[in-house]
Amino acid sequence: MKANPNRAIAIWLYFGAFTILIQILLGGITRLSGSGLSITEWKPLMGFLPPLNENDWQLSFGKYKQIAQFQVVNPHFSVEDYKSIYFWEWLHRNWARFIGLAFIFPFLYFLIKRKMNLKLLSLISVLFLLGLLQAVIGWLMVQSGLNDTDTSVSHIRLAIHFIAAVILLCYTLWLAFSLSLNQVKMRHRLRFSKLNLIILCLVFIQLIYGAFMAGTRAALAAPTWPDMNGFVIPPGLYTQQITLSYLxxxxxxxxxxxxxxxxxxxxxxxxxxxxxxxxxxxxxLSYIRLSPVLLVGVQVISGVMALLNSIGTHYQAFALFHQFTGILLSVSLLLLLFLNLKKN
Structure with missing residues (x-):
């Protein structure tokens, strides 16, 4: 078998995908810990530095005191309490900066060494545009909660931010697959590419609704299973006018x-x-075909556990694990789809 000339680029993309996955999980921790609004400014270059002295901490804390989350949810917070939520948002933002560097420097190296053809260069340029767009979406999401009326960010913007991150992850992995698995011979396929694609699209919609669940704490409305407060279908669905706003x-x-x-x-x-x-x-393909079955089982069980524990102390761990397995399910379906669409 010939050596893969794109092996180094594929490894770079796989590492980049790993950093994106970590960032998505950090975003989940930031949300679950209520830390997302702790930093009220967006400084892409100088924002990597945390407050360096007590005066800086008081200044940052003073800005946080001006928003509704402090005034309504956390009026008891001291500056030490504030530091605990500041950390996760600061780490989330700095990991985003690290992702940028992890993509930019190897890209410049491969560009200088002329390791990429024009087609690959254009595809990776799209990746950078998606990353930049994701950063902007993230700040717009945070902005939605920086006022004196809302105690959290818009769940719609949260969902957009989350699904944009998943799309970025999947796009990066698809590029990596195309560079690293192009020599894998697929003598037989499942011949279920359309069904595979339909399932993947449904999973994406499901991830969006998972973000809606998280952003609105909708689990608290009916923390029972398999029924919803004693009903199979909530009574309101029969009587309410079904609009996009309602859904x-x-x-x-x-x-x-x-x-x-x-x-x-x-x-x-x-x-x-x-x-x-x-x-x-x-x-x-046989092993990869089995992975969505296993993951969807784990995903359903973890979702039920997160729901039943939504008013308990272990909710955050179940919710984060549920988010993680949802992403893994997406990746497994993406890989299965790629192998079924391969030309050779």
């Missing part, structure tokens, strides 16, 4: 859709697997 803003509607999508995705993944379980396919 994206009503707590019961958000949770019902999130549950319905979970069951639908689980069923479709099982259909994809069992309809092809007896086929003689590549061992690589």
């Amino acid at each position: 994206t803003g009503n707590l019961f509607a958000i949770q019902f859709i999130h549950r319905f999508l979970a069951y639908t995705i689980c069923l479709l993944i099982l259909v994809l697997y069992f309809r092809s379980v007896s086929w003689k396919i590549n061992s690589l």
